[in-house]
Amino acid sequence: MREITYAQAIQEAMSEEMRRDQNIMFMGEDIGVYGGAFGVSRGMFEEFGDKRVRDTPITELAITGCAAGAAMTGLRPIVEIMFSDFMTLAMEQLVNQAAKNRFQFGGQAAVPMVLRTPGGSGTGAAEQHSQSLEAWVCHVPGLKVVIPSTPYDAKGLLKAAIRDNNPVVFIEQKLLYRTKGEVPEPGDDYIIELGKADIKREGSDLTIITYGRMVPRALEVAEAFSQKGTSIEVIDIRTLVPLDTEALISSAKKTGRVLIVHEACQRGGYGGEIAGLIADSEAFFYLDAPIKRLGGLDVPIPYNPNLEAQVVPTVESITKAVNELL
Amino acid sequence: MKLSKEQHKELFYKMTLCREFEETAAKLFIAGKVHGTAHFCIGEEATGVGVCSPLEVEDYITQTHRGHNQGIGKNMDVNRMMAEFLGKQTGYCKGKGGCMHIADFSVGSLGANGVVAGGLPIATGAALSQQYLGKKNITVCFFGDGAANEGAFHESLNLASVWKLPVLFVCTNNLYGMSTHINKSMNIEDISVRAASYGIKGIALDGNDVVTIYQETLKAKEYVLEHGPMLMVLNTYRWTGHSKSDAQLYRTKEEVNQWKERCPIKRHRDLLIDQKLFTEEELDELKREAVQKIKDAVAFAENSPEPSIDDIFDDVYAL
Numbered sequence: 012m013r014e015i016t017y018a019q020a021i022q023e024a025m026s027e028e029m030r031r032d033q034n035i036m037f038m039g040e041d042i043g044v045y046g047g048a049f050g051v052s053r054g055m056f057e058e059f060g061d062k063r064v065r066d067t068p069i070t071e072l073a074i075t076g077c078a079a080g081a082a083m084t085g086l087r088p089i090v091e092i093m094f095s096d097f098m099t100l101a102m103e104q105l106v107n108q109a110a111k112n113r114f115q116f117g118g119q120a121a122v123p124m125v126l127r128t129p130g131g132s133g134t135g136a137a138e139q140h141s142q143s144l145e146a147w148v149c150h151v152p153g154l155k156v157v158i159p160s161t162p163y164d165a166k167g168l169l170k171a172a173i174r175d176n177n178p179v180v181f182i183e184q185k186l187l188y189r190t191k192g193e194v195p196e197p198g199d200d201y202i203i204e205l206g207k208a209d210i211k212r213e214g215s216d217l218t219i220i221t222y223g224r225m226v227p228r229a230l231e232v233a234e235a236f237s238q239k240g241t242s243i244e245v246i247d248i249r250t251l252v253p254l255d256t257e258a259l260i261s262s263a264k265k266t267g268r269v270l271i272v273h274e275a276c277q278r279g280g281y282g283g284e285i286a287g288l289i290a291d292s293e294a295f296f297y298l299d300a301p302i303k304r305l306g307g308l309d310v311p312i313p314y315n316p317n318l319e320a321q322v323v324p325t326v327e328s329i330t331k332a333v334n335e336l337l
Numbered sequence: 338m339k340l341s342k343e344q345h346k347e348l349f350y351k352m353t354l355c356r357e358f359e360e361t362a363a364k365l366f367i368a369g370k371v372h373g374t375a376h377f378c379i380g381e382e383a384t385g386v387g388v389c390s391p392l393e394v395e396d397y398i399t400q401t402h403r404g405h406n407q408g409i410g411k412n413m414d415v416n417r418m419m420a421e422f423l424g425k426q427t428g429y430c431k432g433k434g435g436c437m438h439i440a441d442f443s444v445g446s447l448g449a450n451g452v453v454a455g456g457l458p459i460a461t462g463a464a465l466s467q468q469y470l471g472k473k474n475i476t477v478c479f480f481g482d483g484a485a486n487e488g489a490f491h492e493s494l495n496l497a498s499v500w501k502l503p504v505l506f507v508c509t510n511n512l513y514g515m516s517t518h519i520n521k522s523m524n525i526e527d528i529s530v531r532a533a534s535y536g537i538k539g540i541a542l543d544g545n546d547v548v549t550i551y552q553e554t555l556k557a558k559e560y561v562l563e564h565g566p567m568l569m570v571l572n573t574y575r576w577t578g579h580s581k582s583d584a585q586l587y588r589t590k591e592e593v594n595q596w597k598e599r600c601p602i603k604r605h606r607d608l609l610i611d612q613k614l615f616t617e618e619e620l621d622e623l624k625r626e627a628v629q630k631i632k633d634a635v636a637f638a639e640n641s642p643e644p645s646i647d648d649i650f651d652d653v654y655a656l
Contacts, residue, residue: 034469036469065500068495072488072489073458073489073492073495074496076457076461076489077465077496078462079458080399080460080461080462080463080464080465081462081463081465081466082462084397084463084466086465086470103452103489104455104459107451107455108450108458113654113655115434115438116438117428117430117431117652118652119440119448120447121655122655152653153653176655176656
């Protein structure tokens, strides 16, 4: 199978969907001729023109609310927020309007929109361009939340998000944009259903539950442990909302040991939700050790590269956490 | 253009219906039949009724939390409005939204909003749809003087202007954001001057003159379809407090009474009689119709079932 990058996979998903449905349009800051701050939409302006690929002013609240309003009246907008940190500027429209309009209007509205935005640290962009804010949006009923870890998943999940009739927050991982992976040919219209976790590596001694950029790191740790005879299962949840609870519970029952890893700050992070879910389930009775969380340190992302690298889970810190559980 | 007798009748009836709706709703409150709060637009009826009456079903509106006049102007069903007010299953939002969130997509209302300025980006998006889909309709976005100080106002007017979207921004200036007079929240008296900074047309009208509002809205619709957004400020006054828990210590009774003398409904009634378009008896009969309609609405609402917790997860997500 051919290999393309995570960024190309996202671009292909958008372009294929826009060819399929004329009412899908795309807007955001510098997504047109410039091709997006991370080059994700390169070539789309040339193919679809300025009606369907719209550069906006720097106006995150209006972009997001405009998408919600357009979604309620016949379009299926995709918006790009240049850095996920800037979701903070769009929160009112995302949380109070897009997420609630169906419920609060008694089912009269549907809000089929996708908010795409890159998250995560590792680029030296410091405190205001490096956060992992997914827990904020996971907390809001009415939103769906997706964070892919491979090009294959990114394409299939984004297509599903675009076809979904709800507001979907699709958080991409900056450091994965240039990573390559196998993806079917463009004509192969595959979709990955939202709400299905993926077992990225099967194992029997311990389960690492993770998502996004921490998936390759967890796989690296699992590979190293396999050399020593320890079998680690790595589950990529892929969709945070809705969450594939069945997959997590059954893996916890199978291995009896659970480590949850994410880059976002540990306090109030989504790992707490996953831990609580397993503790509340029948899997609790199968556990041989306490459920362990490993999130980022509870600090803003610092600038210095050595500091930046050490405030999120590393291969070393994941290895240490695994050893504590075994 | 001169309004026809039928058009005058529609305006008078809708304003009267709105006044009756709210005065009745206030009584239900006092009787302890309403949970939550309500924001009344008594004294402002000409704004929403005057703007919405000339619109087509395909023209959208986004409403404010003080928007009963806007909903009635856009031909929403008072039975379902009252049922929502009482939190009933038959209400517009199945009892889940309350009167801050009434919406009727079948008549083009994309919903009222509990957030000041929350509707401005939404309206901008609805107008984007109309432009994108090649429709010959506009979106009317209602908001208040308080919203004109929010970031969403700036972002929405700017974006709509840049894209020449068919949206008419209607600012109902009732002089108070909750308790704070506009002279403490902005350093201008005429809000319409803000239009200039977006390169769009702005006009200010007497918000208690329903006939002029109706006529100017028709002109504005043509203008907006051709040139893009416009800001229309309707200067009016809120007779009641902000919500049910407002002791109104920030203004005098004299001030309120002065504005009550400028009642938009009485003014229209006087005009209709002066111009001999209607007799006193005919207008009294219209009022009786409105009173009966609201009585029926209360009966409908009170006889409607309560929503069930069994349906609570419905509509959190669409299928």
